Amino acid sequence: MSIEMKTGGLNTVFAKETVIGTRLTKPDAPDKATGKTIYINDMVLPRMLFGKILHTDRVHAKIISIDTSAAKALAGVHAVLTGDDIPLLKFGTTRDNVPLKAGKVRCIRDEVAAVAAESEEIAAAAIALIKVEYEDLPAVFSPTEALREGAPVVQEDHPDNRSLAYNFSHGDVAAAEEQSDIVVEHEFKVPYVTHCCMGPGCVIADFDSAGRLTIYSQTQYPYNYKMDLAPAVGIHPGDIRVIQPPVGGAFGSKLDVYPFEPICALLSRASGRPVKLTFSREEEFINSPTRQPAEFRIRSGVNKDGTLTFRSVDCLMNNGAYTSWGPTTPVIQMRTFTGHFRVPVVEYKGLAAYTNSVYAGSFRGYGNVQATYVTASVMDMLAEEVGMDPIAFRLKNAQNPGEVTPQGSRLDDCKLKECIEIAAAKTNFLSKHKAYIEARDKPARIKRGIGIATSIHNAGGAKIHKSDGCGTILKLDDYARATLITGASEIGQGIDAVLTQIVMEELGIPKADVTIVNNDTALGPWDVGVHASRTTFVAGNSALRAARAARKQVLDAAAKQSNVTAEEMDLRQGHVVQADNGVAIIRLDKLLRQMHFTDEPELVMVSEYFEPNSELEDKNHVGNLSATWAHGAYVAEVEVDTETGEVKVLKITAVQDVGRVINRLGIEGQMEGGISVSLGYALSEELKIQDGRVLNPNFRDYKVPTAPETPEIELHFVEGDCKASPLGSKGIAELPAIIPAPAIANAVYNAIGIRFFAPPLTPEKVARALHGALPR
Amino acid sequence: MEIEIKFTLNDRAVQVRVPPSMTTLSMLREKFDLTGGKLACGEGECGACTIKIDDRTINSCLMFAVDCDGREIQTIEGLGSVAGLEIMQQAFVDHGAIQCGYCMPGMIMQARYVVDQNAGRDPLTRDDIARGLEGNVCRCSGYTKVVDAVAAVVLEEAAL
Numbered sequence: 001m002s003i004e005m006k007t008g009g010l011n012t013v014f015a016k017e018t019v020i021g022t023r024l025t026k027p028d029a030p031d032k033a034t035g036k037t038i039y040i041n042d043m044v045l046p047r048m049l050f051g052k053i054l055h056t057d058r059v060h061a062k063i064i065s066i067d068t069s070a071a072k073a074l075a076g077v078h079a080v081l082t083g084d085d086i087p088l089l090k091f092g093t094t095r096d097n098v099p100l101k102a103g104k105v106r107c108i109r110d111e112v113a114a115v116a117a118e119s120e121e122i123a124a125a126a127i128a129l130i131k132v133e134y135e136d137l138p139a140v141f142s143p144t145e146a147l148r149e150g151a152p153v154v155q156e157d158h159p160d161n162r163s164l165a166y167n168f169s170h171g172d173v174a175a176a177e178e179q180s181d182i183v184v185e186h187e188f189k190v191p192y193v194t195h196c197c198m199g200p201g202c203v204i205a206d207f208d209s210a211g212r213l214t215i216y217s218q219t220q221y222p223y224n225y226k227m228d229l230a231p232a233v234g235i236h237p238g239d240i241r242v243i244q245p246p247v248g249g250a251f252g253s254k255l256d257v258y259p260f261e262p263i264c265a266l267l268s269r270a271s272g273r274p275v276k277l278t279f280s281r282e283e284e285f286i287n288s289p290t291r292q293p294a295e296f297r298i299r300s301g302v303n304k305d306g307t308l309t310f311r312s313v314d315c316l317m318n319n320g321a322y323t324s325w326g327p328t329t330p331v332i333q334m335r336t337f338t339g340h341f342r343v344p345v346v347e348y349k350g351l352a353a354y355t356n357s358v359y360a361g362s363f364r365g366y367g368n369v370q371a372t373y374v375t376a377s378v379m380d381m382l383a384e385e386v387g388m389d390p391i392a393f394r395l396k397n398a399q400n401p402g403e404v405t406p407q408g409s410r411l412d413d414c415k416l417k418e419c420i421e422i423a424a425a426k427t428n429f430l431s432k433h434k435a436y437i438e439a440r441d442k443p444a445r446i447k448r449g450i451g452i453a454t455s456i457h458n459a460g461g462a463k464i465h466k467s468d469g470c471g472t473i474l475k476l477d478d479y480a481r482a483t484l485i486t487g488a489s490e491i492g493q494g495i496d497a498v499l500t501q502i503v504m505e506e507l508g509i510p511k512a513d514v515t516i517v518n519n520d521t522a523l524g525p526w527d528v529g530v531h532a533s534r535t536t537f538v539a540g541n542s543a544l545r546a547a548r549a550a551r552k553q554v555l556d557a558a559a560k561q562s563n564v565t566a567e568e569m570d571l572r573q574g575h576v577v578q579a580d581n582g583v584a585i586i587r588l589d590k591l592l593r594q595m596h597f598t599d600e601p602e603l604v605m606v607s608e609y610f611e612p613n614s615e616l617e618d619k620n621h622v623g624n625l626s627a628t629w630a631h632g633a634y635v636a637e638v639e640v641d642t643e644t645g646e647v648k649v650l651k652i653t654a655v656q657d658v659g660r661v662i663n664r665l666g667i668e669g670q671m672e673g674g675i676s677v678s679l680g681y682a683l684s685e686e687l688k689i690q691d692g693r694v695l696n697p698n699f700r701d702y703k704v705p706t707a708p709e710t711p712e713i714e715l716h717f718v719e720g721d722c723k724a725s726p727l728g729s730k731g732i733a734e735l736p737a738i739i740p741a742p743a744i745a746n747a748v749y750n751a752i753g754i755r756f757f758a759p760p761l762t763p764e765k766v767a768r769a770l771h772g773a774l775p776r
Numbered sequence: 777m778e779i780e781i782k783f784t785l786n787d788r789a790v791q792v793r794v795p796p797s798m799t800t801l802s803m804l805r806e807k808f809d810l811t812g813g814k815l816a817c818g819e820g821e822c823g824a825c826t827i828k829i830d831d832r833t834i835n836s837c838l839m840f841a842v843d844c845d846g847r848e849i850q851t852i853e854g855l856g857s858v859a860g861l862e863i864m865q866q867a868f869v870d871h872g873a874i875q876c877g878y879c880m881p882g883m884i885m886q887a888r889y890v891v892d893q894n895a896g897r898d899p900l901t902r903d904d905i906a907r908g909l910e911g912n913v914c915r916c917s918g919y920t921k922v923v924d925a926v927a928a929v930v931l932e933e934a935a936l
Contacts, residue, residue, distance in 0.1 A: 025869050032877030033865040033884060035812020035852035042811040196915050198816050198824060198878040248814070248878030249915050281817040492876025492916050665872035669921060673875065676918030699821035699913060707906035707919040 013582040014572035019504045023665040024511065026497045028246070028490075040216055040245040041202045041278060048204070049078055051267045051277035052123035053260060054113040054130050055287065056105040059692035060139035060152065060356040063103055063112065063132060070129035071115055076122040079270035080130075082113045086266055091232035091257060094164070096155055097322040099232050099262040105134070106154055106321035107356050108692050109287045111259045116267040116275045141692055143295070143318045143353035154321055154354035163319040163352040166330040168338060168621045170406035171345030176310035180301030182385050186378060188296040189758040190370045192687040193680070194285060195363055196704050199248015201258070201279035201288055205265040207272070212239045213265055218247045220254040220489055221529025222521045224465070232262035233269075242521040250491040251677070252362035253289055255531050256324045260287070285697030289361025290687055292326035293318050296374050298337075301345075302382045306396045310345035313337045313374075319352035319359065326360025327352035329367025331464065332457075332532075334621060336371040339405030340456045341379070341397040346406050356692045362531065364677060364737040368457055373681075373759060376453035376742035380749065389433065390452050390746070391424045408615070408622045409456070409629055415657035415718050416454065419633035422716055423452060423655040427635045436750050447640045451746025452633060453739045459659070459730035460627030460722075461612045462532035469611040470539045471525025474546040476554070476604040478596055480509055480574060480589035484546070485517045487527025488539030493733060494666035495535045499543045501663060502727070506547035507554075508571030509588070525607065533731030536662060537627070540727045542610035549606040557595050557602070558586060613724055628724040632656045632735040634675075636711075636743035640751045645767025647683055647748055649711040652740055657718045660728030667732065671715050674736025680705045682741035683760050781845035786810075786854025794841040800834075801825045803841035804851060812852035812881035816913075823912030826882035827851050833889040835911075852881035855888065864888045864929050871925035875916035883912045887926045891933065900930050 031037045068080045083102025091097055101110045113130050117123040138152040145151055146161040153159050177183055204216035213235060219225040222242040230237040247254070264277040279287060295316045301309035319327050330350035338346040363369070383393035398416040405411065424430065432450045440447065461468040473485040482503050488495050500514045518524060527539065555566035558576045562569075562585055570579040576586050595602050612627035635653040640646070652675050661667055684703040688695040696702045722730055741759060749755050754769045778793040785808065792807050804810040804827070813836055816824035820835040827836045828850040856862040861869065864884055874880050890908030894900050900908070905926045906919065914922065 023872065025872065026874060029869040029872075029874040029877070030861060030865075032874045032880055033861060033868050034856050035810070035881040037877060038811065039814075039878060041814065042805075196913075198814070198822070198876065198913065198915055200816065247876060248816070249876045251915070281819065281822075494875065669872050669875055669917060672918035672920040673916045674918070677915070698819060699817055700819070704913055704915065705919075706911075706913060707909040707923060708903070710906065710919040710923070713918075713920055 012584045014575055014577050014584060015582055016570065016572060019501050021661050021664060024497050024501050024663055025665065026494055027500055027511070027516065028496055037246050039199055039248055040204065040218060041199050041248065043204060043216060043245060045204060045206065045274040048274045048276055049116040049118060049271055050120045050123045051114060051116045051264050051275045052127050053111050053263060054127045056108065056110045056112050058105050058134050058136060059108055060137040061105050061134035062137060063105065064135055065133045066113060067131040068113060071126040074122065074126050074129060076118040077115055077126045078273060079116040079267050080113065080126065081266055081270060087234055089232050089234050089262065091228065091262065092323055093256070093325060093328060094323040096157070097259065099259045099266060107358055108694065109358055111263060114263045114267055116271045116273070139356040139692060141355050141357050143316050143355060146353040146355045154356055158354055161354040163323055163354050164327045166334065166348065166350035166621070168334055168407065169347040170338065173310055173312050173345055173347045176345040177301055180309040181303045183299060183301045184381065184385060185297065185299045186381070187757060188374045190294055190373060191759065192290045192293045192689055193685045194288060194290045194687050194702070195249070195251045195253040197249035197251065197253060200281055200284040201260060202277070203261045203264045204274060204276045205268040206274035207269045211235065212241070214241045214243060215261070215265060216243045216245055217261065218250060218254045219244065220250045220491055220531055222489060223487065223526045224529060225257065226521065228257045229262060232257055233265045244489060244519040247491055251364045252366065252531060255362045255529065256289065258289065282697045285687070285702065286694045289324050289326065290358060291363035291369065292329050292360040292367065294370050298374055298378060300378055300382060302386055304386055306386045306388050306393050308341060308343045308397045311337060311343045312347040313349070315348070315350040317350065317352040318357055319354045320357045321354065322359050324359050325362040329362065332462065333367030333371040335407055335409055335625065336368050336375060336456060338407050339409045340375055342399050342403065357689055358694065364674065365734045366532065368455060368734065369681065369738050369741070372453065372455040372738045373742045373745070376455070377745055377755065380746045381755070389430055391420060391429060394420050394454060408624050410624045411629055413720055413722055414631065415720060416631040418718055419631050419655045419657055420454060422718065423633035423635050423653060426714065426716060427637070427653050429635060433750055440753050445642055447642055447751040449638050449640065449747040449749065449751025450635060451743045451750055452635050453743035453746060454631060454633045455735060455739050456629055456631050457735050457738065458532055458626030459537065459630035459732060460724050461534040461538045461614060462626050463614040463616050465528055466616065467611060468528055468534070468538065468614060469609050470527040470542040471607065471609045472542040472546040473525060473605070473607045474550050476550060476592055478589065478593050480592055481513045481515070482507060482509060483515045483517060484543060485524055486539055486543060487524045488518055488535050489530040490518055491530055493530065493535065493670065494663060495539055497663050497666055498536050498540055502540060502543045503547050506544070506551050509574055525609070533733045535731065536729050537725055537731040538610060538612055540662065540729060541725060542608055544727050545608035545610055546606050549608060550604050553604050553606065554588070554591065558591055628659070628722050628730055630657045630730045630732055630735060632739050634739040634743045636740060636747040638744060638747040638751060640748055640766065642752065642770055645763035645765070645770060647744070647761055647766060649679060649744055651712040651714065653714045654736060655716045655718060656732055656735060657730065658732050659722035659725055659730035660719050661717055662727065662729050668715060670733045671736045672713055674733065675713060675740050676705050676710060677737045678740035679709065681759060682744040684762060686760055779842050781842055783844045783846060784848040786850055796840065796842055798841040799837055800839040800841050800844055801836040804836065810851050810853050814878055814881065816878065823886060824879045824882040826885045826912065828885060828889060833886055852885055855885065863932065867925040867929045871921045871928060873917055873921040873925045879912060879914045883909065883914060883922060886912050891926065891929055899934050902927055
């Protein structure tokens with residue numbers, strides 16, 4: 001069949017228009033702005049019941065009896081479950097948790113019973129009718145006490161209360177300590193903080209008659225979620241279909257299975273109806289995972305010329321009663337302690353101890369928030385010890401491109417020095433730093449300070465599973481509309497915009513002609529989830545492969561019927577054109593129909609899998625865990641009110657190694673949002689837990705930053721050639737949530753000469769440090 | 777027991793029977809399928825349920841539905857139209873203020889109110905805007921692009 005290559009509108013010239021690096025707006029934003037988006041919390045299914053959980057009011061107790069008879073007798077109640085009604089279903093990171101607790105409760109979060117009813121009101125009334133009799137047990141709340149001989153045992157399988165442990169060492173610490181001019185030791189303690197997703201926890205479970213489960217979930221890792229949820233429900237992972245409706249934030253909190261999800265599934269199976277379970281804000285504060293709290297002891301060595309000699313870190317973590325992702329964060333945290341700046345001899349020991357406290361999950365930064373608060377504070381202290389300024393000291397110890405850290409992180413295109421230099425230059429750092437030290441002793445209520453912090457983070461995924469890949473399916477229909485089906489999840493971060501741009505760029509079609517499908521495990525190809533700053537890097541490169549494969553198929557088909565070769569063609573604005581002069585050859589939709597409706601028909605539907613070039617750690621924690629690494633250098637400028645202790649952050653200047661900007665609007669949003677989260681970590685946020693109970697489970701007493709506290713933010717993107725990423729981009733979503741807090745603490749030190757070893761720097765804490773005890 | 781109330785909702789007259797304990801937010805979500813406003817704290821601390829009632833904004837989670845009787849209510853769904861986004865909604869889209877978007881219906885209603893309140897006075901500064909939005913919590917954006925969007929509307933409407 002011959003194809004007519006000259007049609008109306010040809011000879012039109014289409015100039016090359018690049019969309020990579022532009023401010024393409026988020027495709028889902030208009031519906032979110034008009035209230036049209038149906039989030040999981042807004043969903044209603046036909047015949048849907050409402051689930052509710054009875055959480056214990058004890059921190060450690062034997063369950064003597066549970067009386068559910070009154071709840072079962074209440075009209076409108078369809079199912080009531082306790083731990084005795086279900087088989088033993090162990091799940092979790094180390095399989096030490098169960099959905100409904102039988103025999104014993106170990107922390108305030110423990111789920112002792114659950115109901116499904118026709119309304120939320122009936123469910124709440126039924127819960128109130130359940131009577132539980134307990135016998136309290138001795139409890140332990142601090143990890144130090146939990147490790148003492150004779151401490152109450154939290155998990156019977158772990159009589160010494162030891163949970164996960166990590167050990168890494170490189171070189172001879174004792175010898176390095178001997179040879180160092182200066183050795184210092186510091187202790188830090190970082191608090192419980194929580195995600196405060198605006199959309200409270202929510203799940204909808206629906207079993208079909210064949211025993212297969214469809215679960216509408218807020219999960220960030222839908223494919224592994226099937227594997228992790230299955231043992232908690234007692235079914236095969238293959239029998240779970242995960243649907244991801246829009247969610248109100250996640251930030252790492254949805255990277256594990258939490259008991260309310262299997263409980264909801266069990267209620268659905270027991271009632272034969274779809275069941276929705278939603279947390280109140282109070283439940284969200286008490287029953288959702290936190291960031292991992294930790295206590296650090298760090299010994300550091302430095303020579304008089306400013307060369308770092310060794311770093312030895314002990315990290316003690318409060319595991320809480322069950323093991324979620326929190327105590328696994330040393331995997332990433334260790335990389336910073338052992339690999340941020342050139343330290344020839346390093347040692348890290350991490351240990352998590354079971355207690356009767358709440359347990360931690362992952363939270364944007366994954367252990368590196370804690371490590372960076374410590375290392376960035378220590379770097380400033382060491383600089384002062386050797387009489388160097390904070391910039392020169394860091395530059396002296398910063399790695400060069402091509403260096404490899406003791407754990408095997410390959411810093412092929414290291415931009416650390418460049419980031420530090422730009423940050424110092426843009427903020428006039430050194431002259432301000434010196435002037436503020438001189439002003440410390442002058443009589444003024446308001447003191448100013450400037451501080452810098454830096455860090456490193458995985459920017460090319462993190463190989464914590466055997467594959468860190470992402471699959472993409474791309475199809476073009478007869479109207480040149482593209483549908484990209486990706487494993488990547490969208491939790492608000494903007495992968496929808498990034499993938500749309502990649503398709504637009506490679507196929508020369510407009511934004512409105514691209515549809516992204518990424519919310520159903522029955523459709524999508526595998527992916528490890530949205531975490532580890534990995535999505536733009538891994539899913540972006542996977543989409544790029546698919547888009548290039550589709551492009552090749554289209555251009556090859558066009559070349560068959562033209563005297564222009566595929567290599568000399570380009571796709572622009574819905575047309576196949578000659579690349580050199582932009583002259584149109586054929587409309588893309590017309591070409592696609594001709595490819596389809598012929599004797600030898602072909603559809604454009606391609607699938608690709610991108611596996612980043614990274615390594616699993618070996619048993620000694622060595623291996624290039626991420627295909628590429630990113631650094632950042634952030635400067636904070638603050639004012640301290642020396643009477644009230646209030647710290648006001650005036651400005652954050654963030655210099656971030658990004659590889660290549662794909663979506664400028666999105667990357668700015670990630671940076672600004674991350675900085676806000678870190679601002680809270682520095683100054684105001686702490687989930688207060690006393691004897692295992694949460695004291696401030698509301699937005700009045702748990703203070704997240706609001707608009708008036710937001711400082712001026714100046715962003716600088718360091719772009720360069722990232723060879724590990726065909727797309728050129730690095731993942732950076734976590735570094736802005738990691739680095740600002742210690743930059744703020746260093747700035748406060750610059751202002752008032754007081755160092756804070758335990759964030760947050762609340763007005764009370766700062767005022768006490770300045771004035772001693774305050775009047776009650 | 778249910779009580780019958782009549783009021784104006786997004787420019788239409790409506791009539792509905794509600795239990796006396798029902799909040800305005802629950803009524804809007806359950807009786808009118810207006811799910812733009814969210815129950816994110818239920819204590820008036822986060823602003824995700826912000827709506828306009830007569831000439832001011834309120835946290836609809838704190839107001840009883842029966843108190844809507846005889847009043848004029850606007851929700852995020854009534855701000856734009858099927859024909860297109862209202863200028864404030866469009867600014868939030870264009871400036872990249874929306875990530876997960878859960879808080880945005882409330883944030884946009886409050887932003888519209890803050891700008892409208894100031895009509896005829898000196899243009900709002902970024903600090904004024906930020907103070908006007910202090911009751912609306914957002915965990916994604918860090919507020920910078922929210923304030924950018926509102927500042928752009930202030931400029932645009934000043935030029936009209």
